[in-house]
Amino acid sequence: MTIPFELPEEDRELSPITGYTRAHWETVADGLLGAAWRWATPGGALLDLPGRPSGSGVRSDGLEGFARTFLAAGFRVAGAGGKDPHGWLERYAQGLTAGTRTPGRDDTESWPLILDHHVQGQPMVESASVALGLSLTRPWLWDQLDSDVQDRAETWLRGAIDHTPAPNNWYLFPFTVASFLESVGRGDEATTRAMERALGLMETWYRGDGWYADGDGRAFDHYNGWALHLYPLLHAHLSGDTALSARFGPRLREHLEGYSLLFGADGAPIHFGRSLTYRFAASAAVGIGAVTGHTPLTPGTSRRLISGNLRYFLDRGGVTDDGLLSLGWHGPHDATLQTYSGPASPYWASKGFVSLLAPEDDPLWTATEEPAPSEGPDRVLALPAPGLLVQSTQADGIVRLHNHGSDHVRPQEAESAAQEDPLYSRQAYSTHTGPTSRTNVADNHLSVVIAGVASVRRRLRPLGAGQGDGWGWAASSHLPVFASGAPMVPGVRVESVTVARGRYELRVHRVVGAPHGAGVRLTGWASDALSSQLHGLYGWGERDEVRAPQGTAYEPWVRVPRLSGTAEGTAVFVALASLSADEPSAPLADAVSEVIVHERELRVRWADGPQTVVAFEPVRVTHG
The missing domain is CATH 2.70.98.70 (Beta-galactosidase; Chain A, domain 5)
Structure with a gap:
């Protein structure tokens, strides 16, 4: 398949299996962001990507486009120490300003309100991506905003804390919002309760072998990696909470002992569980393990897994001729989707870019690639x-x-x-x-x-x-x-x-x-x-x-x-x-x-x- 943006030359000496380097990851992030921003509203508050709407409606879908691509931009810029050659953060600052001016209004820019999960819940999911993007880029974005814009953003984000999440990994969305608000001196009893509630539930959902159930039932799938392990450890990493890292890190390490085997020699993750259109978000657990050091994998094996996973989808039509992530698996595929899947849903794949938080001189990027576990003996x-x-x-x-x-x-x-x-x-x-x-x-x-x-x-x-x-x-x-x-x-x-x-x-x-x-x-x-x-x-x-x-x-x-x-x-x-x-x-x-x-x-x-x-x-x- 032809990728609609030019990638760097492959490095078969450093990466003998995939050919990909850190530069490939940065280029893909920039390419996906550039394509998505062509569909932004004039004020940049919503990215109305083309396609059939989700069950939450087109306005929520537009917020989803903003928030999920903001994740990719956050990892991209934070990983580069604030260098932003394409000016992504200026666009997101403008979009944040426009979207929070009159939330809930039916106009061109206003973001939808965050309500209970069973009423109009999808904005709560996106609030976590907005909060995480702001946490990652705080010195270059949040700290540069006018105080009234900061106040409006806080008011909108607090909708996630004031309303009820779905009874599963959704509790980590108000957790992430609360984490950001506390990091910028806007915490209170409500943010403390939101964080304690989520962490308490995580204990009840942990079942052993490094696996969490996604709620009180028996749902075990990719949400372990791209949500249940990712959010707490990202909070611990960004806030310097060593006690929380010591609590959750060993579980991620144990999880990766088995999860790292769930990628084929061609880079494909197991096709199992919901939300598979998030594609290379499947490598987020490997990436956060490498970034935090909570991993049993060598740096060369970690990079082989994440780069193999990214390349697998790029080579098989996961990106359209317009540079957008399609709704599906290789290309469009309706049976892969859920009712909550909208045109911007695939951009939770942005979580795969968490690996960019490892600086360019980190062994994750400098070590020679080693075979994946599935490339070893039976x-x-x-x-x-x-x-x-x-x-x-x-x-x-x-x-x-x-x-x-x-x-x-x-x-x-x-x-x-x-x-x-x-x-x-x-x-x-x-x-x-x-x-x-x-x-x-x-x-x-x-x-x-x-x-x-x-x-x-x-x-x-x-x-x-x-x-x-x-x-x-x-x-x-x-x-x-x-x-x-x-x-x-x-x-x-x-x-x-x-x-x-x-x-x-x-x-x-x-x-x-x-x-x-x-x-x-x-x-x-x-x-x-x-x-x-x-x-x-x-x-x-x-x-x-x-x-x-x-x-x-x-x-x-x-x-x-x-x-x-x-x-x-x-x-x-x-x-x-x-x-x-x-x-x-x-x-x-x-x-x-x-x-x-x-x-x-x-x-x-x-x-x-x-x-x-x-x-x-x-x-x-x-x-x-």
């Missing part, structure tokens, strides 16, 4: 706290994420098939494939079929995870829910176990309480460009392929392998799946020599010798 990593299992293969650089713990079902919600979310409900995700759309056949999914209606997977109940030398496992159970007829069938549940080894995925499902006439279907990876295989080992009857004409974020049209069987009472089903860049030399059927199923356990003998034992009630897996 690896399997179990993360019991979030219920995830990561599997990478060196031969093709593909990383797979087996999901047995992240469901994005809020605690107060009843389970409903109508709310099924392909970005969380599937059993497996990867750096090279995306889930099929809700209207097509579901990939990587076990469904119980009753009266012709196939179930979906909603609330997950993790049953354990672990790993050994070259292998690992994770397990969960769920209650099948149906879109028509009875929403649930009494007594029916599904226990699912994934055992990863090399390129192989042993998928075991135990269906309990199935009524007479029930069917069971299992699908594999959705791809036509890659080799997707699914082989039944026990309990399955037919095998076929199903078409998904709406495709995925990676391919416009795909096929999905499928196994079918029948169940009554308690039944066990065993299959072997794989996803690889090249057609394997040996079929999956040759990988396993024997499967023996007893009432409460099954034994799988691999062709090369080892045996895997999966026990039920409780679920335990051994291998050797």
Whole structure:
């Protein structure tokens, strides 16, 4: 793909893998900012980027354009020690002045008011970006404003503190606003409460292994990196709060032990969870780790990850011919989006530029690039706290994420098939494939079929995870829910176990309480460009392929392998799946020599010798 702004020459000596240097990051930031500012209102308060509006409306979308690009400008200028050759800060100062003059008015420039999340909440999200941009650039922007403009900006920002956030990472938005106000001597009891409230909630959401739940449920996704780790550590870094850094830094370090494996050898992050149109914001956790020193990664590995992630999207159409970030993944892709996605939403990718806070002589930019974790030997990593299992293969650089713990079902919600979310409900995700759309056949999914209606997977109940030398496992159970007829069938549940080894995925499902006439279907990876295989080992009857004409974020049209069987009472089903860049030399059927199923356990003998034992009630897996 052609990038509509000229990049510096690649440096293959310093960056032998990506060719990118710090200068590339600065150039991309400047290019994205220049393109976005062509759509500014006359006073510069709103950036009304072209495209369909979000559910919050065009005025909120315009504020989003201002605030999210301000993040990129803030990191760009602060990282350069205040040097601003393109005059970005003058534009944002003018926009701030115009936007806060009469907030809430329906005119050309006025910013919308910040209200409760369920009323008109999106401006609260953007207030954090405005506050963070002001924190980053305080000496060159805020300190130069007239006092009345400062007063107006404070009044507008305080809307985030005076109103109720959504019950998740949104509490970090008033936290960030309060952090800025306190840093400029405008703190009070309200700002203190906002910060204490957010930090207290962070403790309740921390689940271990370096992972936070995004709220009181079990939502584990990229928000860990670009929100839940980023905001507290940026506050600690900018304010010099060593106590807070000591509290949150080790968690980020542990998070990066596993998260750094979730980037493919081509730089792609795992296509999993919501807001994926933020793209290279996925590298923000790696960047803030390098900036603060809370990272297990060498500087060369950190830069390889962030630059690989940036280049991945630049090379694949993430930037339009007009220099704008498109709504989608590679290029535009509606199924990747949420209702809150508007034309400027992709500019949360600006968080990836946090790496520019490391000065040009920092080892992050001067060390020679080193391979990413996924470019090393085949690896399997179990993360019991979030219920995830990561599997990478060196031969093709593909990383797979087996999901047995992240469901994005809020605690107060009843389970409903109508709310099924392909970005969380599937059993497996990867750096090279995306889930099929809700209207097509579901990939990587076990469904119980009753009266012709196939179930979906909603609330997950993790049953354990672990790993050994070259292998690992994770397990969960769920209650099948149906879109028509009875929403649930009494007594029916599904226990699912994934055992990863090399390129192989042993998928075991135990269906309990199935009524007479029930069917069971299992699908594999959705791809036509890659080799997707699914082989039944026990309990399955037919095998076929199903078409998904709406495709995925990676391919416009795909096929999905499928196994079918029948169940009554308690039944066990065993299959072997794989996803690889090249057609394997040996079929999956040759990988396993024997499967023996007893009432409460099954034994799988691999062709090369080892045996895997999966026990039920409780679920335990051994291998050797």
